[in-house]
Amino acid sequence: MDKITPITLAATGCTLLVTSVCVYKLFFSPSSSPSPSSTPSEPEKEDTRPLLNIYFGSQTGTAEGLCRVIEREGKERGFNAQVIDLEDWDEDSHQEFIDKSKKAVCNVFLMATYGEGEPTDNAAQFIKLLKNEGSDFEFPHAVFGLGNTQYEFYNAMGKLVDKKMGGEKVVEYGEGDDDKNLEEDFEAWKDGKFWEGIGGMAGEQQQSDAKPENANKVIWGDSPSSATPNPSTKFYFDAKPAKITVNRELLIDTSNGANSTKHIEVTLPAGAKYNTADNAGILPHNPAAIVKSLINHLGLDGTATFTTTTAIFPTPTTVFTALTKYTDLLSPPRRSDLKLLAKYAPPGLSKDLLLRLSSKEGKSEYESKVLLPHLGLHSLLVSKCPDVKLTFEDLLNVSPRLQPRYYTISSSSTVHPRSFHMTVAVTKGTNSSTSEKYTGLCSGHLSVVKECDAFIRESSFKLPSDTKPIIMIGPGTGYAPMRALLQERVKRGAEGPNVLFFGCRKSNEDWLYKDEMKELIDSKGLELYTAFSREGPTKVYVQNVMEKEASRVKQLVKDGAWVYVCGATRMGADVVKTLKGIVGEKKVKEMQEKGELIQELWA
Numbered sequence: 001m002d003k004i005t006p007i008t009l010a011a012t013g014c015t016l017l018v019t020s021v022c023v024y025k026l027f028f029s030p031s032s033s034p035s036p037s038s039t040p041s042e043p044e045k046e047d048t049r050p051l052l053n054i055y056f057g058s059q060t061g062t063a064e065g066l067c068r069v070i071e072r073e074g075k076e077r078g079f080n081a082q083v084i085d086l087e088d089w090d091e092d093s094h095q096e097f098i099d100k101s102k103k104a105v106c107n108v109f110l111m112a113t114y115g116e117g118e119p120t121d122n123a124a125q126f127i128k129l130l131k132n133e134g135s136d137f138e139f140p141h142a143v144f145g146l147g148n149t150q151y152e153f154y155n156a157m158g159k160l161v162d163k164k165m166g167g168e169k170v171v172e173y174g175e176g177d178d179d180k181n182l183e184e185d186f187e188a189w190k191d192g193k194f195w196e197g198i199g200g201m202a203g204e205q206q207q208s209d210a211k212p213e214n215a216n217k218v219i220w221g222d223s224p225s226s227a228t229p230n231p232s233t234k235f236y237f238d239a240k241p242a243k244i245t246v247n248r249e250l251l252i253d254t255s256n257g258a259n260s261t262k263h264i265e266v267t268l269p270a271g272a273k274y275n276t277a278d279n280a281g282i283l284p285h286n287p288a289a290i291v292k293s294l295i296n297h298l299g300l301d302g303t304a305t306f307t308t309t310t311a312i313f314p315t316p317t318t319v320f321t322a323l324t325k326y327t328d329l330l331s332p333p334r335r336s337d338l339k340l341l342a343k344y345a346p347p348g349l350s351k352d353l354l355l356r357l358s359s360k361e362g363k364s365e366y367e368s369k370v371l372l373p374h375l376g377l378h379s380l381l382v383s384k385c386p387d388v389k390l391t392f393e394d395l396l397n398v399s400p401r402l403q404p405r406y407y408t409i410s411s412s413s414t415v416h417p418r419s420f421h422m423t424v425a426v427t428k429g430t431n432s433s434t435s436e437k438y439t440g441l442c443s444g445h446l447s448v449v450k451e452c453d454a455f456i457r458e459s460s461f462k463l464p465s466d467t468k469p470i471i472m473i474g475p476g477t478g479y480a481p482m483r484a485l486l487q488e489r490v491k492r493g494a495e496g497p498n499v500l501f502f503g504c505r506k507s508n509e510d511w512l513y514k515d516e517m518k519e520l521i522d523s524k525g526l527e528l529y530t531a532f533s534r535e536g537p538t539k540v541y542v543q544n545v546m547e548k549e550a551s552r553v554k555q556l557v558k559d560g561a562w563v564y565v566c567g568a569t570r571m572g573a574d575v576v577k578t579l580k581g582i583v584g585e586k587k588v589k590e591m592q593e594k595g596e597l598i599q600e601l602w603a
C-alpha cells in the first residue's frame with residue numbers, strides 16, 4: 001500500500017499534526033476500506049495490486065453506493081480498489097490526494113449535482129480547488145456524472161470535473177439521468193466503457209460467490225467508540241432530538257381526496273442556530289413493527305449494545321436503534337445490492353431469484369417485482385427470500401443508510417429565534433402494484449411524533465436590501481421559504497414591495513396559510529396574485545398569472561427585484577421560461593449569475 005510511514009511524518013516537522021490527521025483520514029477513514037487484516041502494531045504488507053481510487057461527490061448516497069459497486073467488482077478483477085469521500089479532499093490534504101491520485105492506474109469520480117448546478121456538500125471544497133488549482137489535477141481519470149434532466153443545469157458537476165481534469169482520460173465521460181433510470185445508465189457505462197477501458201490493467205476477473213469481508217466490524221458491548229465520524233453520514237452525528245410544539249393541519253378541506261399538509265413548529269435543539277429559510281434536515285425512523293419483524297426474522301437481540309470499527313453512526317447504540325434510525329429497510333434495493341445479497345443465499349430459489357433480478361436479462365422482472373411494488377430490504381428478507389441468512393454485522397454492511405429528508409424552513413430566525421417552522425405535505429397513496437396503502441416515511445413520522453431528530457443546513461435563500469422589491473413564486477408547499485422571507489421583511493420594516501404568486505387547486509380546499517396571507521395583504525401591503533388550477537373551466541398555474549401580470553413583473557425587475565422560485569422542477573422550468581419571455585433571456589442569465597434569481601426545486 002502506498003503509505004506514508006512514521007519516518008516521513010517525523011521529517012515533515014511542523015506540518016506533523018495536520019499531516020497525521022490527513023494520513024488517518026486517507027488510509028483509515030471508513031470510506032477508504034483499509035485492509036481488514038492489518039493491526040496498528042503489525043507493519044502492513046505492501047499491496048502490489050494496481051491502485052484504483054474511487055471518489056464520490058454524493059448528497060443522498062447514490063453516488064457513494066455506485067462507488068461501492070466499482071470497489072467490489074474492482075477487487076474481483078485484481079485491483080486495490082478504494083472508495084474515498086471527497087469531503088476529505090480539502091486545502092490541507094490537497095497535495096497528499098494529488099500524490100495518491102498520481103499513483104493510481106485510474107481515479108474514478110462519481111459526481112452528483114445539487115442545488116442549481118452546484119456541488120454536493122461533501123464535494124464543495126474539492127470543486128473549489130479544482131476550479132482554482134486546475135493545473136494540479138494531472139492524473140489518469142474517468143468521470144461519471146449523476147444528475148436529473150428535470151434540472152436546468154443537468155449534470156453540471158460531472159461535466160465540470162471531466163472538463164477541468166488534466167492527465168490521461170482513461171475512459172470517456174459518462175452520465176446518468178435520475179429522471180429515467182440512472183442505475184441502468186451507470187451499468188451501461190461501467191460494463192461497457194469503464195471495464196473495457198481499464199480492465200486490462202489487472203488480471204482476469206475472479207467471479208467469486210464468497211461473502212465479502214465486512215469492512216465495518218461490530219464490537220458487542222458498550223465501550224465508547226474511538227473512530228472518527230464518517231464524513232458521508234455526518235448528519236447522524238449533527239442531528240439532535242428536538243421537541244415538536246405545534247402540529248396542525250393546513251388544508252381547509254380534505255374531503256375531496258386531498259391528503260394532508262401540516263404546519264409543524266419545532267424547538268431548536270440546544271446550541272443550534274438557523275438563518276431565515278435555511279433547510280431543516282430530519283432523520284426519519286422506520287416503523288417499530290418493521291424493525292421488530294426483521295429482528296425476529298433474523299433472530300437478533302434488539303436490546304444488545306454495540307460499537308462499530310468505523311463510525312457510520314453514533315455508537316454505542318442498540319440493534320433496535322440502529323435498525324430504526326440508520327438502516328434503510330423500506331426503499332427498493334438497487335440491482336447491484338441484490339447481486340451482493342445473492343452471495344448470502346444458499347443454493348436454491350432465493351439465490352436464483354436474486355441473481356435473475358440483478359442480471360441484465362432480469363431488468364423488467366426487477367422493475368415489476370421490486371421497483372413498482374416498492375419492495376424494501378425488509379420485505380425482501382422476511383417474505384421473498386427468507387432463507388438469506390445475514391448476521392447483524394452482515395446486515396449493517398449490505399444495507400444502505402437511511403437518508404435525512406430536507407424541508408425548507410418556513411419561519412424567520414429573527415421573529416422565531418428559538419424555534420423553526422416546517423410546512424410538510426404528508427405523502428399518502430395506494431401502491432398501484434400491490435394495492436397496499438402507504439404513507440411517506442418522513443412526513444408520516446413527523447405528522448405523529450412529539451420529538452424528532454433534526455439538524456440545520458444552509459440554504460440558498462438570501463434577502464436583498466430592504467428597499468428592493470422581491471417577487472416570490474411559491475405554489476403549494478413551495479410557499480414555505482416565502483413565508484419565512486415575508487416574516488423577515490415585515491419584521492425589518494422593509495419598504496420594497498413584497499409580491500407573491502401563489503397557486504393551489506382550489507381556494508376553499510388547499511390554500512395554505514390563507515388567513516395569514518390575508519392579514520399580510522390587509523396590514524403589511526403584500527401584493528398577492530393567485531392561481532387556482534381547478535376552479536375555472538381551464539387550468540391556471542402561477543406562470544400563467546405571471547404572464548398576465550407581465551408589465552408589473554417587468555417594472556419590478558427594472559426596479560431591481562430579486563426573484564425566488566420554490567416547488568416542483570417542472571413548475572420552476574415553466575416560471576423561468578415565462579420570466580425570460582417577460583424580461584429577456586439576457587436579463588435572466590444576469591440575475592442568475594448575480595444570485596438575484598434563487599430557485600429551490602425538487603423533482
Ligand SMILES: Cc1cc2nc3c(=O)[nH]c(=O)nc-3n(C[C@H](O)[C@H](O)[C@H](O)COP(=O)(O)O)c2cc1C
Binds near residue numbers: 146148152153601
Ligand atoms: C434539491 C435537488 C437539486 C438537484 N439539482 C440538480 C441539478 O442542478 N442538476 C442535475 O443534473 N441534477 C440535480 N439533482 C439530481 C441529483 O443530482 C441526482 O438525483 C443524483 O442521482 C443524486 O445523487 P446522490 O444520491 O449521490 O446525491 C438535484 C436533486 C435534488 C434533490
